[in-house]
Amino acid sequence: MENIRDYLKNNVLLFDGAMGTYYDELTDDGIGCELANIKNPELIKGIHNEYIEAGAKAILTNTFSVGIDVFNGDRNLQKEVVVAGIDIANEAAKDRAYVFADIGPIHTGSNELAFEEYKVLIDIFLEKGVKNFLFETRSSTSGMVLSAEYIKEKCSDAFITASFAVMPDGYSSEGYQYNALFAEITNSGVFDAVGLNCVSGANHMAKLLKDVDTKGLYLFAKPNAGYPVVRDDRVYYSSLANYFANQIEDILELGVNIVGGCCGTTPKHIELLKKSMSGKLIKPRRAVKSEKSTAQNIRVNRFKEKLDLGQKPIAVELDSPIDTNITKFMDNAKKIKAAGADIITIADNPIARARMDSCLLACKVRNELDFDVLPHMTCRDRNVNASRGLLLGANAMGVDNVLVITGDPIPNAQRDEIRSVFEFNSVKFANFINSLNNDVFESPMNICGALNVNSRNFSAELKKAVRKQENGVKVLFTQPVLTKRAIENLKTARENLDIKIMGGIIPIVSERNARYMQSEVNGIYITDDIVEKYIGKGREEAEEIALSMSKEIANEIYDLVDGYYLITVLNRVSLMERLIKTVKKVCDNR
Template sequence: MKPLLEALKERILIADGAIGTLLYSYGVDRCFEELNLSHPNEVLKVHKEYIDAGADIIQTNTYGANYQKLSRYGLEDSVKEINTAAVRLARKAAAKNTYILGTIGGIRGIRQNVSVEEIKRSFREQLYCLLLEGVDGILLETYYDFEELTTVLNIAKREADIPVIAQVSLHETGVLQNGMEIKDALQQLELLGADVVGINCRMGPFHMVNSLEEVPLPKRAFLSVYPNASLPNYEEGRFYYSAEPDYFGDISNELRLQGARIIGGCCGTTPDHIRSVASRLKSREPVKEKKVKKKKVVQLSSPSISGSLLHEQVREKKTVIVELDPPKHLDTKLFFQGASALKEAGIDALTLADNPLASPRISNDAIGSLVKSKYDLTPLVHITCRDRNLIGLQSHLMGLHTLGIHNLLAITGDPAKIGDFPGAASVYDLSSLELIELIKQNNEGISFSGKSLRERTQFSVGAAFNPNFRHLDASVKRLEKKKKAGADYFISQPIFGKEQLIQVYEATKHLDVPIFIGIMPLISSRNAEFLHHEVPGINVPEETRQRMKEAGNDPVKARAVGMEIAKDLLDTAIQLFNGIYLITPFVRYDMSVELIHHIQEKTNTEREVPYGHHIV
């Protein structure tokens, strides 16, 4: 049998189809790769069925057989055992002229929070297991994240002396999720040493044909394509694919005409699909020249915005933002009275929480739009990862841009179980870090899928800062990660002690990112105790709680003490930070108005000091 690359010079090779699709009957939630150990005869049967259907190439049942994915099932210590068994089963099934590819799937998908170092460690472990057992090539498949694919490709080319196939996966025709055109991605993979470059998963053959129309034939490498059977259907809790094998076989010739030398199948494909492809392509010659379709260039516009972006404004002057939570009911009279009073007091933005403590309120995008249009007040809209899946988040961002709302705060959000709808589910498709990255990608005119938005959003994105953790250094490291993800500014949880304000300043002064420091007036001793003991992320010092306790049960006296504490804190805060974040308690906007006037008096009568990094 000729080596794999020698064979590809002469003819088209037919690859196998999905393995997981045929093993699906053993349960949706189980680990398919573990079946190499518990049901080896079933895995062997799948391989043989594909070979009998005409496959020249089969892949090992190791797509997710890495430390990261196996750990979901408590199998992280079985990486070697599972991969070893997989290669031996493929070798046992193979005919004399069958090529065996050791498959390694991508780790990053929607969630991007697996570090490059973790990916490297996991990849090397799996790669060495496959190489030790002797495979004819390495198949890198289903990589949505281009950084991950280039990282592991470099390792594979350095460590292996066998062919490496590198395949990306697309959400949209012709583009990766980072907006890179498929032709540019495949060219880069070829330059990095990939012997075969291609596409697999997510799309059916029709959209893969459309994607390859814009791809020239590689100069040195070969093209591969593994389409899904079709788009999946969902019925009675199960996904299934309805594409007919004959259709799949017919359109495989169009893949050949686009230059594909390896044609197989991904999700939903079966031996019948591969048999249909083999019957049509076994005697066909590979294409050695093709006419490349030119991609239509989409011009991105950058519309002007009304109002200012907070991270720019706070670098220039003392900036005060005030939180006024949207109502939990439909009576909005008091809320808009407060918004009007705060506007008259001269605030720079009104921050609108997104269902804080997992309790539903009037949507802050609706309230924000009204605040902007009726009161000419800049809304700062919070966005949690808790309530919307990735589709909803992308749609929400597009809607906010269309409404002219450009100042955002990206936060994870309190878990649903702590709210007053305890049966609700927390979504968390993204973390706050990944939401920041998505917002920044939208600012480049690219959606999560990589598709052009045809217009650049112009979001100023803030991130939450909790200085109340026991170890402040850990909170600051989190800030550094958020800054790296693209955060333009930070908004802190409320601080109730002067010493803590100074500690926070010293711990964050190396960051060239503005910080809005949180100040919240207390209204009673009971309020102080509740915040300290029951609200996550808030710490009220014992001295402050004692002062509130000494005020007794007189609400007027308690308010006065609470305001005195807040003003003392503000006197320190305005010397250290250019951004002040006032948190209005229980829609008592008169308290925030009074604190705004105090800030204005202090900044107008006292000599300005060099505020350091926070206003650079």
């Protein structure tokens, strides 16, 4: 066949439609379409033929979901299925259509681990002579650039496409904004085409692709046939084929070079799309216009301003109510503000126990008390949609700071009743909010993160902190500093990180309190000699010890931190008022 790059000079390349959803329409065998490569190869070949006869000039191997986890670690079965998928596609295509290796997402954690898994598949494709590759339905770039570089090393004339799955708002399930994903691909220099597939229908996809900058790469689009509905426990796509073909015309008007269909599309969709494309000239890509406002109404972030000016702000953490009675919390917040704190932080369901929502409470404090607020947001309890909605509301209500944390795990005894979400970790969550800062928020949020100075493997904690900073975190709040080891780790952080640090201080109020934190609270390290200080001490004596220890720590870490993070224990607000004044004196006397 003609070299694919030569073909694209004069033609829009028409891909096939969906394999998985069309396979499900034709059969009810329940084995999954990839296993059908070896269980029912004639059916898979028949589907390929239907798409080619409908007008497709490119088809995908039936290998979307062939990660090793699908085969329970059986590499031989994995290879058998992939090889069969390649052979079936080649037999169907012959000289009628280009064959692309279809590589779906592999969720393995790190960029390097993802690459190692992709490499196994890539080697099989290359051994079979495949030269065209599609990395599709991706929610991040994990492993992709390394994989493309590897392919180009082995086959310099390979044609490689990267395609991302994003919602109509432009964000992937991992919280990445599509323009940022495109930029990583276009800047890598090893891809030939970039685009979108799945999740969105043609109408929304056209809006997303309207002003993208592909920097010379071909633009790819495979939208779904509308949006799915569930009837009788089965998923259906209700978009009519002629409507789909008409909607694709809007995408072609943008100068898209490669089109096809994803979930819900059938040979009928491709046939009508082929007819609508017939005789039409290739549209040139339009110049990209920047619509970023140059006159943003950015609020003054008083907390960030004090950090930037080196004024050592004081943050105080209060736990939100466990019920609907908000009066005491608001009274305590007033006292904390009057004592001289600069910002109040509100934990998000600490130790995985439900409390009043930190963001909603932050909005109330910010607007009724004119007190700066820092709600914590965990990745444990909300998916990307819920997180985005809450952030939009909080930002609109004047909340300018947020602290992102992964979140404490659900206790084992409750896991049958309460499900964790964890669509993000704290690094990805920070990146998600940073993209909202760049593209949505008129007044950007100051993104904060956590730093565990009590970690036994602090080098790993430092690496994580660097990743947080790279993804938009501007301030790190440390776990409570109570030991020499914590101070040494804090020194290491100061020497190695170019980021603002809020030093954590927690006043221990009794022997029982000390033993509880020592045994049951993750991230706090308390030595036996600290516990011994409180043995036999009454409330007043214990609080004096707490103030004395906290003052000593505040003095010792003064040069290592940019501010102080004071954590309220057992709702002892009167003690916190004294501690705020104590820490302010430490700062005044330096």
